[in-house]
Amino acid sequence: MNLLAFDTSTETLSIAVQRGPQVFAHEAAGGAQASATLIEQALALLEQAQLAVADLHAIAFGRGPGAFTGLRTACAVAQGLAWGAGVPVLPIDTLLAVAENARQRHGLTRALAWLDARMGEVYAAPFIWQADAWRALDAARVCAPEELALPAGESAAGWALAGNAASTYGSRLPPALDSLPRLPAQPAATALLALAAPMLAAGQGLPAEQALPLYIRDKVAQTTAERLAARAAEAAKQKRAEQGRTEGRA
The missing domain is CATH 3.30.420.40 (ATPase, nucleotide binding domain)
Structure with missing residues (x-):
């Protein structure tokens, strides 16, 4: 079975290719860099495995939950590669x-x-x-x-x-x-490969247009006031903890 898997839901970019029993893996800094490097690194790994995108049986990706931008990147790349090559996608929970x-x-x-x-x-x-x-x-x-x-x-x-x-x-x-x-532990691409094979065998591959993210939180950023309030609450918590330790030593 030939598979490509990748995850960009965290600060780590993780990519893996399976060609039969062989697995080729790559990890690098993710986050904002993932959108610029994912396709290049995925194609390089496929070349290392001596595979073309059209040789794949499916493309697996971490669908979320995770970083909003990272999930959109993974979905867009999975959809684009799968559409062009005519292969199914396997969205997998991170x-x-x-x-x-x-x-x-x-x-x-x-x-x-x-x-x-x-x-x-x-x-x-x-x-x-x-x-x-x-x-x-x-x-x-x-x-x-x-x-x-x-x-x-x-x-x-x-x-x-x-x-x-x-x-x-x-x-x-x-x-x-x-x-x-x-x-x-991470939502590593090698873990995605292990999950993808039985999913594909069970007929769970989807058409490219169904490479969609899983969001479980609508709000993706705090307001300035919320960030300040959170910092103040954390500072107060640390102060109470220090007071408790001081009283305990007294």
């Missing part, structure tokens, strides 16, 4: 790709996938690996880190937080999740 990347890297089978959504929030969804496939236990959502929770009826045993939000929001987790392992 949080599902995070769970798969955590399984590949850490052997995780119960993943509360979370990604930095900026503006003091995270994207999150829980997944369980069963019968050689991932099963989502809840829909993806955007929320404050304090509002994260495991699915109803699930104990913490075997679960871990997987994603890129730990360094920014790890101190804001609710007590019930504070003891969970925090494993680094």
Whole structure:
């Protein structure tokens, strides 16, 4: 099976090509640079694999949630390449790709996938690996880190937080999740490849015009007043924490 996969939903540009059993991967800085470099790097990787776009069986991409501009870039490139070559697209949830990347890297089978959504929030969804496939236990959502929770009826045993939000929001987790392992993971293109093959085999390939993003938050930026209020709230929180430590030492 010949596949091209890429993700531009985070600050990392991730591209991978599968030619039969061989996989060729590339990662670089993403963000604003992704729109300028994605096509060039994807074509270079295809050349390395000795494939043309027309040789592909499908093009997989991270559809979101994630950075607004990054999602639009991925959709536009997937649509353009697929349309020109007459191949189907496979839009794949980025949080599902995070769970798969955590399984590949850490052997995780119960993943509360979370990604930095900026503006003091995270994207999150829980997944369980069963019968050689991932099963989502809840829909993806955007929320404050304090509002994260495991699915109803699930104990913490075997679960871990997987994603890129730990360094920014790890101190804001609710007590019930504070003891969970925090494993680094990304919606890597190699994870997209692993998810794409069974999807294509199951007939889930879509026509190029259906290369569409998944947005779960309409608002993509804070106002100046909101940013100032958030900074003031964080400063007050840090001040209270320092006062508590000082009183504890007294």
